[in-house]
Amino acid sequence: MDFSTDNAVDGLEHLHQVSGSDGGAEDSPKRYTPLASDQGAAELNAGSPGIVSDISESTFSDGSALSPQKSQGYEADPAPAYYSYWTPPVYNPTVIDSFLTPSSSPQPRLTGTVDFLEVVKACVASAGRVVVLQQIKEDCFGCQISHPSQRQHACLYPPDPWFFSANFERLMGKVLTWEFVPALKNTLAKTGLDILEARVEGAADAFLYDLKNEENILEKVNEITCTYTAEKSEDLLDHFLSFWNP
Known part of the structure; x- marks a missing residue:
């Protein structure tokens, strides 16, 4: 068996391609890197529910770009942690109907x-x-x-x-x-x-x-x-x- 230096280098490069640069799993999540314009929009929209800035030009750490559907907010996953989304309120029929049901007690006359x-x-x-x-x-x-x-x-x-x-x-x-x-x-x-x-x-x-x-x-x-x-x-x-x- 040949344990030459060239074979060792080729093996390390192959291992790097399979497991990633840090030796982790192959399906490790990509790191999202917003551009300068995205960071400014995020600071502007911070604390404003339902507002998502335009991230159509943003990229991940491996150079891949977000798809137009994701950048326009059509898909919720994956979403940056600091982008907030509005959650609709839960309908509670008991609370709503209590306002619509007339009170049984007589109302005072505005004499x-x-x-x-x-x-x-x-x-x-x-x-x-x-x-x-x-x-x-x-x-x-x-x-x-x-x-x-x-x-x-x-x-x-x-x-x-x-x-x-x-x-x-x-x-x-x-x-x-x-x-x-x-x-x-x-x-x-x-x-x-x-x-x-x-x-x-x-x-x-x-x-x-x-x-x-x-x-x-x-x-x-x-x-x-x-x-x-x-x-x-x-x-x-x-x-x-x-x-x-x-």
Whole structure:
């Protein structure tokens, strides 16, 4: 048997090709070496679930490149350790259905909020009625002449349709005096409600703009005030009008 040096070198090279450079197993995993661009993307996306940087140009230690499918995230294996993937939440029907099932216990009625809106609406309707009648009297030609021979007074008849909308700016100037919101708050306090001034003013503005859409304004405000006084008390509206004093 020839134990020459050439034969020994050939044997070592053959062993190196079979077992690898470190003498390990033939199926030892390849070491992934990202390029500089991959490292920058990994640092940028660190801690961001579901974001995978473009690794189409990355290579392994033996020079082989990642396939396009793996680089675009179509396959999860093999994946670098520092790349994070979003895991969908597990559906729990018990937790989800608990939010969809109505509670058997009765829900408390928002008495304070309902009463607050009812009071403001009735007071706004009362103020609207007062300023509409004032405006009709100011526009009445018979009242302007003020002579016994003048028998036809427009203020004795209902206003024209859409009167509130046509004279909205002038009527708003009469309603929104500096006493208006304090009068509303004082009236609400009389019922035991302490509401922020901004909420009171916002609700009053909303009801005033709602009256702008009424064709027969006096019929509407009379309906609102009569309904409220029938269910509650007329003294509350009288208190508001005396405090507001347009």
